[in-house]
Amino acid sequence: MCGIIGIVGSKDLAKEMYRGLLHLQHRGQDAAGILSYDKHHPEHVSGVNRIKQLGLVKNLLPELSEIGGEIGIGQVRYPTIGEGKLQDAQPLYITSPNGILGIAHNGNLVNYLSLRKELEREGTEAQTSSDVEIILNIMAKKYSEHNCLLDNIVDSIQEVYQRVNGAYSVLCFNKKLGGLIAFRDPKGIKPLLWGKRTIDEKVSYGFASEDEALYALKFRDVQPLEPGVIAIVDNHRELHFRKLRQEVHAHCAFEWVYFAGTEARLENVGVYGARKRLGEALGYQLRDRNINADAIVPVPDTARTAAQSLAQVLGIPFEEGLIKNRYIGRTFIMPNQRDRETAVGIKLKPVREVLEGKDIIIVDDSIVRGTTSRKIIRLVKEAGAKKVYFASTYPPIAHPCYYGIDFQMGKELIANGKSVEKVRATIEADGLFFNTSSDLKKAIGLDDLCMACATGEYPADISEAKRLGELREILNERTRGSQLI
Ligand code: SF4
Numbered sequence: 001m002c003g004i005i006g007i008v009g010s011k012d013l014a015k016e017m018y019r020g021l022l023h024l025q026h027r028g029q030d031a032a033g034i035l036s037y038d039k040h041h042p043e044h045v046s047g048v049n050r051i052k053q054l055g056l057v058k059n060l061l062p063e064l065s066e067i068g069g070e071i072g073i074g075q076v077r078y079p080t081i082g083e084g085k086l087q088d089a090q091p092l093y094i095t096s097p098n099g100i101l102g103i104a105h106n107g108n109l110v111n112y113l114s115l116r117k118e119l120e121r122e123g124t125e126a127q128t129s130s131d132v133e134i135i136l137n138i139m140a141k142k143y144s145e146h147n148c149l150l151d152n153i154v155d156s157i158q159e160v161y162q163r164v165n166g167a168y169s170v171l172c173f174n175k176k177l178g179g180l181i182a183f184r185d186p187k188g189i190k191p192l193l194w195g196k197r198t199i200d201e202k203v204s205y206g207f208a209s210e211d212e213a214l215y216a217l218k219f220r221d222v223q224p225l226e227p228g229v230i231a232i233v234d235n236h237r238e239l240h241f242r243k244l245r246q247e248v249h250a251h252c253a254f255e256w257v258y259f260a261g262t263e264a265r266l267e268n269v270g271v272y273g274a275r276k277r278l279g280e281a282l283g284y285q286l287r288d289r290n291i292n293a294d295a296i297v298p299v300p301d302t303a304r305t306a307a308q309s310l311a312q313v314l315g316i317p318f319e320e321g322l323i324k325n326r327y328i329g330r331t332f333i334m335p336n337q338r339d340r341e342t343a344v345g346i347k348l349k350p351v352r353e354v355l356e357g358k359d360i361i362i363v364d365d366s367i368v369r370g371t372t373s374r375k376i377i378r379l380v381k382e383a384g385a386k387k388v389y390f391a392s393t394y395p396p397i398a399h400p401c402y403y404g405i406d407f408q409m410g411k412e413l414i415a416n417g418k419s420v421e422k423v424r425a426t427i428e429a430d431g432l433f434f435n436t437s438s439d440l441k442k443a444i445g446l447d448d449l450c451m452a453c454a455t456g457e458y459p460a461d462i463s464e465a466k467r468l469g470e471l472r473e474i475l476n477e478r479t480r481g482s483q484l485i
Helices: 013-023 057-066 112-121 132-142 149-163 211-215 254-259 271-288 304-314 337-347 371-382 420-427 437-444 465-479
Strands: 003-008 031-037 048-054 071-077 092-096 099-109 166-174 179-184 193-199 202-208 220-224 229-233 239-243 295-298 322-324 348-350 359-364 387-392 431-434
Touching (some): 003 099, 003 166, 003 179, 013 031, 013 071, 013 202, 112 132, 112 465, 132 149, 132 166, 149 166, 149 179, 149 229, 193 211, 202 211, 211 220, 254 271, 271 304, 271 359, 271 431, 271 437, 295 304, 304 359, 322 371, 348 371, 371 420, 420 431
Parallel strands (some): 295 359, 387 431
Antiparallel strands (some): 003 071, 003 202, 031 048, 031 071, 166 179, 179 229, 193 220, 229 239
C-alpha cells in the first residue's frame, strides 16, 4: 500500500503537492517523493525535477523550492517489495524516444520476478528493486512504435495489461504529452480517484489514492477512475478517457477496514459508514452470544468508529481506555516485525481509571500476526482489567496478500491453519470474536471485492506469488536492525 497524487494545471504546484501528500501520509511512511515538470526551470534543461527522501513527507520541505511548473506526480511509500532504499522511492523516471516518462504507483506486481527476468532477456536491466520500474520499462519499450503519441500511450498500457499480473494504480507524466496519464489494473484492486476544478477560468485536474487529498486542494466532482480505463490529460488541459479492459472488479476490502482514512470515500462507498456497519455486525453477534462487559475500548484510531457503533448496539459505555502516543507512527506499516512490536509498547498508553477492575471488550480493525493484539491485551490486563474480550471487525486473516500489503507469507499470520479458539488462546484473550466475510461484504455494500486474505479466493493467478513473499522475507532480514521507530 502506498499513496499517490498527480496534478495538472497548478499555479502553486510545490505547496499543493506537499499538502496532497500530507493528506495521504497514513498510506506510507517509508519515503516520499515529487516529480514536476517546469519548462522554464533555469537549472534543469529537461524541465523535469524530482525530489525524494526517506521517511515522512515533511522531510521533503528543504528541497520543496526545486518543484515548479504546473504538472506533478508524487508518492508516499510503504514498501512491500524492494529494499526500502532511497533509490527505490518514487516517482521514477526514464528517458524514452518519445520524451521523459515519469511514474508513481500504488500496488504490487505478483509476477514481478519473472517480468524482471524477461525484461533482462530483452536487454533492459532494472536499476532499482522497485516493482514500478517494471511497468515503466514495459511502457517505455512500446512508447516509440507509432508516430502518434496517443497510439503509443494506448499501446504501452495495453502491453502492461497483457503482461503484468497484480495490483497497480498508476500515475505517469510524459513530457511530450505535456500532461498526465492515469490508470488502474483492470480489477481495480487499489483505489484511484480524479477530480476537476476551475480557478480564474483555468481548468485543472487532480488524481489521488483518496478523495480527501483532492477535496483539500479544492478539486470537485471527485469520482473513482474506472478500472481498465485510461485517463489522459493533454497539454491543452483536456481530459480524455479510453476504455481498454472490462473485467470483474476486485476492490481490496481491507482499504475500508484499515488503510483508508475514515473520511475517505472509495468506489462511492464511505469508509466511515462501512466501519460503523462492521461495528454493528459485531454488536449483533456479541448480543446473540450474551457477552457482557463494563466498557467497549477501541484500539485507536481505525477501530474507533466500529467500537462506537458496537457500544450502541450492546448498550455498553464506549470508553477511551487506550491513548495513542501521537508521535509514534502507524505500527502495521512499519517494514519489519521487530519494529512493529517495539512500537506497540510505546505507542499505546492504558487509562487505568477506565480499565481497573472492569471487564473490557477491546475492538480492533483486524488481527494479522497476533503479536500486537497479545501486547495490547497484556497491557490492558496489567492496567487492572479483570476480563479482556477481543473483537475484530475484519474476519480472520488466514491467507497472504500479494497485492501491496506486508503480509505475503502464510506462516506469519496467526489465523493461518488455526481455529479461532487457538488464536484466542495465543493472544491471551478471554473471548475472541470476528466478523464473517459475509458481514464484511454487507458492511461495504459491494459485490466485487477482494477478500482473499480472509477467504483464500484470489482474484487472479497467484502461482508466482510465493516466491515474491520469500524475496520480501530475505529483504526484511537484510533491513532488520537498520530501521528507526
Ligand atoms: S488479499 Fe486482503 S489485503 Fe490483499 S488486496 Fe485482497 S482484501 Fe486487500
